Amino acid sequence: MKIQENLRETARKLLAGGEASLVIGYAPGSEVSRVVPAFISREEEVNRLVWNPLCINNLAKYLLDYRYEPGKVAVVVKGCDSRAIIRLLQDNQIIREKVIILGIPCSGLINPDLVAARLDPGAQITAATVSKQDFSLQTGEGTFTFTRDEALLEKCRDCEHHTPVIADFMLGEEIPPNDPGDPFIAVKTLEELPVEERSAYWDKQFSRCLRCYACRNVCPACTCRECVFDQAEPCWVAKANNLSENTAFHLIRAFHVAGRCVDCGECDRVCPVNIPLSLLNRKILKDIKDLFNVPTPGTSLEELPPLGTFTNSDPDEFM
């Protein structure tokens, strides 16, 4: 709980001193397994802020909503989310001087469905501890323990940066970088299938896409003022929901975020019909790593996105 206390204390100071006009963090949701993005602008409210292994949403994208407001906005980020901040900075979507980054070294998140299955929905988490072996959630009704093997989120198994890559305040002890092994196993397995099977696989996935665009709306790489999918004239992708238009949507989006996808896993999480978007985006991430020998986008402020930079050593003869 040390991190949670630090977080509340830091938020209190920032708001009291007028240094920040808003703190974006996490607060308890409508049931025990859910945590919600919280927007705190008054000192008295900082005790609503929580940090526990259910804090899954990437809050960086909300910075876009406040970029034209006066005052500075403080935002809570985990390691994965912090890459999104760098991305937004590199594209000049947000201005460094206007954000205060509250970094949380994160040792992994818990699958909310397991929590929902085991805890009374009305319970409140009073404290949480994470160890190398398990997660413990304390509630009024006792302590509930989940082993990491059963409960750790898949994206956290592959996590590269437990400690945020950028922060103004680090609210806990840094966790050294992790060697998750090969994060591309699932991509490689799919790559090895014959083309017909791969095609059938994606057809089955894309055909149930609702085109709700949650994957886009949550994505920190999607920041266009006018999105291609919202354009009526010219109509790049028709509103009609069918396999052909849905496929066009997915391929265009995957290419639009290529080299800028920070692998935060949010698109995967939000999809209401469980389309494995991480597989698609990670395929491109893998190709870009192979081709340009670059780290995951958003890892360093100096390293620009490979597809967004020009160098004289570019081997393409056409240039």
Added chain:
Amino acid sequence: MKAYTITRDNLGAWLDALARDYTLIAPVREEETVSLFKPVSGFAEINLGYTNSTVSPKGWLFPQTEEMFFFSTGDGQITLADAQTPGPAVLFGLRPCDIKGILVLDPVFNGAYQDCYYQKRRQNTILVGLSCTRVERHCFCTSMGGGPTDGGGADLLLTEMDGGYGLEALTSRGEELIHRYQDYFIPDRDNRVTAAREELGKKLAGQFTRAVDTTGVKEFLDENFELPYWGELARRCLGCGICTYICPTCHCFDIFDQSPDGESGVRSRCWDSCMFSHFTRMAGGHNPRPTKKERVRNRFLHKLKYHRDRYNLDGCVGCGRCVTRCPVNIDIRQIIADLQEVARHE
């Protein structure tokens, strides 16, 4: 009301027969946590063990994309041709909340203004309900005037019971369907089916994790359009349309033409969502619902007030889908409770 029983084996055989004679739309398990209503070719594809499909079955009566008519121009003439309308269909395995969802859509498409597309599909479709056997974490139909064994609105209601299923014909259309396949059914002489259903209903009533009280919420909203609450709530909304697309009662649509050669093509309509920023944007660029606040407010006013104003029906049936899938936990049950709280302090 007539009741029948059917054995498990006969249920399978009956569904196979239905799939031969009608377009049969039934719940299918797409993968681990996704079930959808789809046309099926027989019993083997159907999954009756689901509680609540991921997307509501409204899409059969009001498809996400629906062709309205074809057009072509030539010699200065415009020729129109009707799009195909589907023939007789059976929408099978509807949970009570989803049947109620159809009753909520009826006055929109089939009330003062007759929507020929919806009307044709509705007329051609027999609704077979299926009592729930389990209550999911986010179900709250009982708070919205429904119940897990309340099949009102269906033509037939199927309920799992000892040794098979009980089937109650709720309309003459349901009765005719039974009659057509009478060999599969045994008339229920001593009211066992209704008794079993009522008992199941009692058992399930205790399983709801959260109830909400809507008393006074509409009246409060009648008087209070501007509430700081909406602005606070909307801050976290992503403006994705998940909640509206999976909901059994949301029904906004957009109309568009597709014409590859500019001379002939098709006019279709497709689902749209009041949660999208473009939804109310006018041709000149003005947007009367410019921010998330106005959009979130509209959605909940539609559910809790406007639909009641227009049709005297709640716009929400308590299926809980939006609660399950909203990525930022915007929970209509919580909102109803919050509005009660706000009302107390006004």
